[in-house]
Amino acid sequence: MERKKLLVTGGARFIGGNFVQYMVDKYPDYDIYNLDQLTYAGDLTKHKQIEDKVNYHFIKADIANREEIFNHFEKEKFNYVIHFAAESHVDRSFTDPEYSYIPMYWEHRCFLMRQKNSSQLNLFMSQ
Ligand SMILES: NC(=O)c1ccc[n+]([C@@H]2O[C@H](COP(=O)([O-])OP(=O)(O)OC[C@H]3O[C@@H](n4cnc5c(N)ncnc54)[C@H](O)[C@@H]3O)[C@@H](O)[C@H]2O)c1
Numbered sequence: 040m041e042r043k044k045l046l047v048t049g050g051a052r053f054i055g056g057n058f059v060q061y062m063v064d065k066y067p068d069y070d071i072y073n074l075d076q077l078t079y080a081g082d083l084t085k086h087k088q089i090e091d092k093v094n095y096h097f098i099k100a101d102i103a104n105r106e107e108i109f110n111h112f113e114k115e116k117f118n119y120v121i122h123f124a125a126e127s128h129v130d131r132s133f134t135d136p137e138y139s140y141i142p143m144y145w146e147h148r149c150f151l152m153r154q155k156n157s158s159q160l161n162l163f164m165s166q
Contacts, residue, residue: 046072046117048102049124051081058121063089072115074098075124 045066050059050073059073071094075081089095100107102124 042068042070043118044070044072044115045119045121046074046111046115047121047123048074049122051075051077051083051086055121055123056082056085058123059095060086060089063092063095067092067094070094070096072096072098072117074100074102074111076101078126 045062047055047059047062049055052075055073055075059071062069062071073086073096075083075097077083077099083090083097086095086097090097098111100111102108102122
């Protein structure tokens, strides 16, 4: 039987990171892809115990990079997407526009929805 592929965005930190570790250990028959830009919040050292497991894969990418993300979707044909990547320290955007990420996430979410409509992709997004 073909292995299912699960893409987790933002899997290098808090909620996404714990979710990735849980899924890699609990579901060895699923391939778990952790896609993260490794911003100031991203930290892969927490994944030392899973980084060598055959069902764990890391992709360094920015979810706002439409072309790059599209290529990953085309290549891997993910069955499921769990979306955690976010600028979660919202208060930073009050003083530094670099942290005003809301539009890019909105764009990405729309992109994922289109993917969902044109395939059997299952999608979950955290707010
Ligand atoms: N932490 C909470 O208590 C809480 C509660 C409810 C909902 N949420 C929501 O869950 C989601 C995740 O929260 P968290 O606390 O785990 O955040 P976090 O800051 O711990 O992790 C966010 C991850 O997203 C990555 N990231 C940021 N921008 C990216 C980009 N452009 N491309 C790819 N990766 C990128 C970061 O590198 C980081 O690893 C957010 O949407 C948040 O609003 C969090």
